[in-house]
Amino acid sequence: MSGFAQETAWGATLLADGRTRFRLWAPDAPEVALEVEGQAPQPMTAQEEGWHEAVAAVGAGARYRFRVSPDLAVPDPASRLQAGDVHDPSVVLDPRAYAWRQPGWTGRPWHETVLYELHAGTMGGFAGVEAALPRLAELGVTAIELMPINAFPGQRNWGYDGVLPYAPDATLGTPEALKSLIDAAHGLGLMVFLDVVYNHFGPDGAYLHAYAKTFFDEGIHTPWGAAIDFKKPAVRSFFEDNALYWLNEYRFDGLRFDAVHAIAEESWLDALAARIRREIPDRHVHLVLENERNGAHHLRPAGEFDAQWNDDGHNILHPLLTGEREGYYEDFAEDGATKLAKVLAEGFFFQGQVSAHLGEKRGEPSAHLPPTAFVLFLQNHDQVGNRAFGERLTALAEPQALAAATALLLLSPQIPMLFMGEEWGASAPFLFFTDHNAELAPLVTAGRRKEFAKFAAFQDPARRERIPDPNAEQTFRDSIPDPGEASRPPHDAVLALHRRLLALRRERIVPHLPGARALGAQAVGEKAVLARWRLGDGSILTLAVNLGEAPAPCTLPDGAGGETLFEGLSGAAGRLATGTLLPRCTIALLSPPPAAGG
Numbered sequence: 382m383s384g385f386a387q388e389t390a391w392g393a394t395l396l397a398d399g400r401t402r403f404r405l406w407a408p409d410a411p412e413v414a415l416e417v418e419g420q421a422p423q424p425m426t427a428q429e430e431g432w433h434e435a436v437a438a439v440g441a442g443a444r445y446r447f448r449v450s451p452d453l454a455v456p457d458p459a460s461r462l463q464a465g466d467v468h469d470p471s472v473v474l475d476p477r478a479y480a481w482r483q484p485g486w487t488g489r490p491w492h493e494t495v496l497y498e499l500h501a502g503t504m505g506g507f508a509g510v511e512a513a514l515p516r517l518a519e520l521g522v523t524a525i526e527l528m529p530i531n532a533f534p535g536q537r538n539w540g541y542d543g544v545l546p547y548a549p550d551a552t553l554g555t556p557e558a559l560k561s562l563i564d565a566a567h568g569l570g571l572m573v574f575l576d577v578v579y580n581h582f583g584p585d586g587a588y589l590h591a592y593a594k595t596f597f598d599e600g601i602h603t604p605w606g607a608a609i610d611f612k613k614p615a616v617r618s619f620f621e622d623n624a625l626y627w628l629n630e631y632r633f634d635g636l637r638f639d640a641v642h643a644i645a646e647e648s649w650l651d652a653l654a655a656r657i658r659r660e661i662p663d664r665h666v667h668l669v670l671e672n673e674r675n676g677a678h679h680l681r682p683a684g685e686f687d688a689q690w691n692d693d694g695h696n697i698l699h700p701l702l703t704g705e706r707e708g709y710y711e712d713f714a715e716d717g718a719t720k721l722a723k724v725l726a727e728g729f730f731f732q733g734q735v736s737a738h739l740g741e742k743r744g745e746p747s748a749h750l751p752p753t754a755f756v757l758f759l760q761n762h763d764q765v766g767n768r769a770f771g772e773r774l775t776a777l778a779e780p781q782a783l784a785a786a787t788a789l790l791l792l793s794p795q796i797p798m799l800f801m802g803e804e805w806g807a808s809a810p811f812l813f814f815t816d817h818n819a820e821l822a823p824l825v826t827a828g829r830r831k832e833f834a835k836f837a838a839f840q841d842p843a844r845r846e847r848i849p850d851p852n853a854e855q856t857f858r859d860s861i862p863d864p865g866e867a868s869r870p871p872h873d874a875v876l877a878l879h880r881r882l883l884a885l886r887r888e889r890i891v892p893h894l895p896g897a898r899a900l901g902a903q904a905v906g907e908k909a910v911l912a913r914w915r916l917g918d919g920s921i922l923t924l925a926v927n928l929g930e931a932p933a934p935c936t937l938p939d940g941a942g943g944e945t946l947f948e949g950l951s952g953a954a955g956r957l958a959t960g961t962l963l964p965r966c967t968i969a970l971l972s973p974p975p976a977a978g979g
Contacts, residue, residue: 392459488665521883535816542583906933
């Protein structure tokens with residue numbers, strides 16, 4: 382069967398007669414010429430509202446640029462393929478050339494999701510990720526989530542400096558290799574999600590500023606500069622087509638939208654999701670937000686998005702495990718057990734209160750949402766990669782407490798996410814790494830070290846100088862996890878725990894997640910919580926977790942007993958039954974559903 386193609390308003394489109402149509406929105410360029418290698422420049426026809434178009438007698442493989450001024454020729458901002466780096470020519474691609482092995486795959490329901498976030502570059506590119514798929518499927522993962530893969534400057538990047546949102550970066554592999562990865566995943570029953578960045582472009586190679594200044598709104602500023610202006614129809618089409626392109630042409634099963642709180646036109650998010658739902662009605666397509674606003678109205682059942690990353694949950698669990706309280710942890714470090722109880726019962730902690738860290742109100746009420754509307758995690762690229770030395774929790778937390786938190790993560794009705802290597806307690810850090818040009822690189826290095834000057838541990842300039850240089854190749858190499866660790870102590874025990882917990886989740890919890898609702902949660906100690914949910918079949922799941930060093934008094938409410946699914950320490954279930962929750966353990970109990978007619 383031939384491949385799939387997504388029609389786009391921007392870029393190069395192969396026509397049925399073998400020619401190619403090229404379109405560019407360049408409102409600040411009075412004249413634009415198409416320059417195809419080996420041919421004379423061809424003037425593009427100026428159309429309404431800043432569009433320029435040309436049809437050329439070239440097909441797949443043709444290399445081209447757009448001449449937007451006498452001294453500047455640029456790659457296609459909607460390039461499907463680059464002939465090298467982001468500054469090099471774009472290449473016409475035939476999206477239908479790949480023959481899919483699993484063309485009939487329609488995905489899996491959201492409640493079955495166990496996410497595994499990964500960086501393709503640190504796993505050997507698309508081919509390396511494809512090789513790891515059987516291992517991940519056997520572990521119990523049901524969906525991998527690729528950190529951003531779109532073209533970035535240089536040979537390595539942690540993902541968030543991309544400038545060509547349609548082009549898989551050449552250092553990771555070809556478009557065919559990416560499609561093969563997704564195809565292979567589907568053959569194993571795995572979904573594949575993609576992290577997309579629609580809130581900014583990277584600092585090198587974003588030529589839109591030269592010929593489409595109104596792509597950006599200079600009156601609204603983000604941490605990366607002027608905000609992208611989603612009031613413009615051409616801008617909206619650029620990103621809406623991009624989302625549909627990844628979902629249709631590459632057959633991704635879902636998208637994770639990075640930092641949407643930096644998108645000023647909040648209503649556009651809902652319009653985008655509604656369009657995706659409307660145009661892809663026959664597949665399971667999952668849409669997930671990262672949103673500092675805690676905008677509950679975006680989430681199903683009332684909204685169009687399946688879930689949001691639960692940063693509140695992470696930001697509570699991390700101080701409970703490590704004792705850290707600086708930066709954004711200042712909102713969560715005090716009375717952590719009470720805050721964790723609220724997150725388990727209601728999803729968000731911040732539901733309209735003032736954040737001391739942000740100095741403003743944050744969030745909306747979320748208790749009405751199902752637990753599956755929240756993606757819970759102990760680690761991810763941000764909370765590891767944004768640390769000065771990229772330490773994982775294995776280097777920061779007491780092992781038994783981390784094991785207890787892992788059980789909470791994987792047995793909770795919220796959707797769990799693991800960060801690559803977490804399943805065996807990888808010792809490699811995950812650092813912030815880039816490969817910028819000689820002018821930008823020292824600025825990025827200096828800026829990176831300056832970021833940490835406000836933290837107590839980095840008041841000494843000499844210590845800040847020891848923060849790894851993002852542009853050094855060794856920084857990237859140090860971030861590559863070693864799967865060989867998984868077979869050696871103590872990593873093998875960590876892996877065995879993850880495998881056991883994921884099997885329990887798959888067999889005993891996942892089938893009954895549709896219709897699940899929280900029954901409440903409460904702090905029962907300084908670092909201990911008891912939480913309960915009624916699952917869709919009427920059974921009651923009880924999780925008791927104690928991340929602290931001291932036993933916690935814990936009395937089960939009526940109806941909270943039943944079968945012990947998991948106990949973190951030998952004899953722990955008996956102690957819980959007598960009113961004590963042992964240190965650093967998690968216990969999962971499952972009561973049976975009510976008898977028929979009862």
